[in-house]
Amino acid sequence: MGLLSLKYRRPQHVDREDFRRRTSDLSLDEKRDASLSSGPSGASSGIPDALTFEKIMNGGTCPPCTIRDFMNYLVYIEHSAENLQFFLWYRDYVKRFNDATTSDIALAPEWTKAMEEDAITKIQKDAAGKIKKDNTPAAAIFKGTCFEKPAESVIENKDPFWTPPATADSGDALSILSGTRTISTYQTHTRDAFSAAGAKQPFTIQPFRAEINRVIATYIVDDAPRQLNLSAREMKAVVQALSYTTHPSAFRSLARNIENTLRKQAHPNFIRWTICNGNPARVTFACGLGVGTILVSTLGAILLALSGAKRGWRALLAIGWVIGIATLITACKGMCVVLHGMHHRHVRPWELFDDNSDHASQEELRESKRSFESFGSGNSYEDEPWVVKYDRRNVVCKVFDRQVWIQEPALRQIQDTIFVQSMLSALLGAAILTAVFVAVPAGDYY
Structure with a gap:
């Protein structure tokens, strides 16, 4: 491609x-x-x-x-x-x-x-x-009573013995469902949902009614394990x-x-x-490496400009600028040029420990399978074994984590394009820096 x-x-x-x-x-x-x-997402995006x-x-x-x-x-x-x-x-x-x-x-x-x-x-x-x-009649009903809303001056006094009256419930009727989670049955949850929404209880003989009740209890009602936004x-x-x-x-x-x-x-x-083909630790390392290479090359150019060496030697520093600028640009886009050269990527943290033991592998397969189940518990992953193991890894291990080959051709094509763009930008930047330093007269300080 x-x-x-x-x-x-x-x-x-x-x-x-x-x-x-x-x-x-x-x-x-x-x-x-x-x-x-909406249609298919195209190259324009x-x-x-x-x-x-x-x-x-x-x-x-x-x-x-x-x-x-x-x-x-x-x-x-x-x-x-x-x-x-x-x-x-x-x-x-x-x-x-x-x-x-x-x-x-x-x-x-x-x-x-x-x-x-x-x-x-x-x-x-x-x-x-x-x-x-809720807003208009309530004030009139309680006017002149001890439940009347106090004036701002009274509130400012902050009387510790004054207790404001309970206000009318202005929230949505569905909010009452948050307190009815004691009975763990789909029928109870859906019955409460229909009542709170002001809807009639449905016919139970309708096709797929039991499954629909599970959908309501799993995805729709308040505090559902996979509640949609x-x-x-x-x-x-x-x-x-x-x-x-x-x-x-x-x-x-x-x-x-x-x-x-x-x-x-x-x-x-x-x-x-x-x-992005590298984890955050690797990308940060690559970013630092790019900045360091640029600074070292610039320092070398300054020293050569201050010396009595011929101007042609300063042009050699362009190699360092090209490498440094290209590394920095690709790192800013989440890519490591070394990994890209092999078309590799770091394995994800949840994939990293698959081969350590049969137990870990089975655990990962079980969690992955659960995420594709239509019904079940929530999508929390804090208790998965890899979380603690990955947190305990030091930075050096994370920088050099296990790698795998990128199989998707279109993704490799995108990464190749980004790399070429970075190289062209690096060549342009290095050309400008080289022209500036070559044009500077020799200092002849040593």
């Missing part, structure tokens, strides 16, 4: 909270248009066609860009694996629902777009009415839809938002992170 364009730029880092804030401000129609226009979201999801990539690598990134780096776990479950659920031929499928009608918009409109009106009800409005809307039907269309809005997050936020960040 050849190089990419020399104008190539890595995918920009997309902040998760900023992306969430920007997308939450969109209307329903704008979100739908955004998801329709720094992601070649061989590493698009679809290619990774369909198993068309090699390590370290496979769906398993993507899942590990979301678990250990971005801490948002629940999005991919829900996405994989939903994709499988749609296929299984559409392939079902049992007669009870008729009991799960489609949740239409009109019904979705009506539900969201009603939720917004109820929320606006509740805010008005949903607003109160989004949570109410999907719960009301699921109280009506188990048809996949009930997840339409939620699935669209999750897929949009994976495509436009998690996927670019994953590719950007995967381009």
